[in-house]
Amino acid sequence: MTILSLTRRSFAAMTLAGTVAALSGAAFGQTSGEPVLIGVSGPLTGPQAQYGAQWKQGFDLALDKINAEGGINGRPLQYVFQDSQNDPRQSIAIAQKFISDPKIVVEVGDFSSTASMAASPLYQRGRLVQFGFTNSHPDFTKTGDYMWSNTVPQTQEQPLMADFATKTLGLKRLAVLHLNTDWGTTAKNLFVDAAKANGAEVVATEGYLPDEKDFRATLTRVRAANPDGIILESYYADGALIVRQLRDLGIDLPVVATGSVYSPDFLSLAGDAAEGVYTTVYFTPNSPRPEVREFVEGFEKKFGQEPNSFNAMAYDTINTLAAVMRQYGTTREDIKSGLGQISGFSSVIFPDVSFDPETRRVSGPQMTGLVVRDGAFTLYEQ
Secondary structure (H helix, E strand, C coil): CCEEECCCCCCCCEEECCEEEEEECCCHHHCCCCCEEEEEEECCCCCCHHHHHHHHHHHHHHHHHHHHCCCECCECEEEEEEECCCCHHHHHHHHHHHHHCCCEEEEEECCCHHHHHHHHHHHHHHCCCEECCCCCCCCHHHCCCCEEECCCCHHHHHHHHHHHHHHHCCCCEEEEEEECCHHHHHHHHHHHHHHHHCCCEEEEEEEECCCCCCCHHHHHHHHHCCCCEEEEECCHHHHHHHHHHHHHCCCCCCEEECHHHCCHHHHHHHHHHHCCCEEEECCCCCCCCHHHHHHHHHHHHHHCCCCCHHHHHHHHHHHHHHHHHHHHCCCHHHHHHHHCCCCCECCCCCCCECECCCCCEECCCEEEEEEEECCEEEECCC
């Protein structure tokens, strides 16, 4: 197995300018009193709506457990989900709403770093923690000391992915396809720099729009560059389209995709074309760790399917914030201070959760190499 280590009560539905806010809680048998509210900014409609739905699954499973165990020192934990459509303009409007509502003690989201970072200055001035659990852009936490993240930044993630592609798999001539967004372009640039430092040649880079569906012209140019491997800086939906069209064009090269493709939906959408695709991840549901087993078994029982990394990140985020609130308090300042102090908490993705006080990023994660075999993600054995 290849492991790459790093050192280091109810509210009614609310409508705001066409967006819907959903408030959710669960299993209140062990809790009473005024709920502790987390504000969530993320996509429930629009092109990225599937990710918001996956967040909600992770959130709700976490709340089942937390509230059944007494909530936050006896108070129920709930969240208010405002639909941003992953649009920076909407994330700014949502930030204004959350900051002005004293019942919201911490904010979670948005989905993309672009949407989150547009709202970051407001959260910093409003002194409300913005916890970006899918925000790997290296600049996300740089706006100020109210930006925190349990996502490994691209500055650490991409060099490890490059190591896997060039050192573990031995690829030498790479073609990189990337979402033409801030996230995708940053990932591409960091990967290219790291791959070149490892002695590889990058023979082609191709950006594409988030709503693009036909990649045949792009892939024809990629084939002409004669690479020995394809790198995908993609989400699972577009990544699946690309690998299907790769195979349809007869391009049978190794594909290494960022961990965002790690989802049963990628396998379903890509079909047989997913076979042999590599990725690197921080979460795998076949880990023997008890925290992972409890999460996977609970998720499969509640939702009837295997969880993906977005489910796991959402679940971890709610549990991490609950642990901070239980130990350090539920005011906005308590949460900010507590994030800088918590340690020894084991989550699904990270065996020991703690945050670097300077970067406000989670410390000491590990990456695991996976490959699709017989229609399933399996551990890569070197």
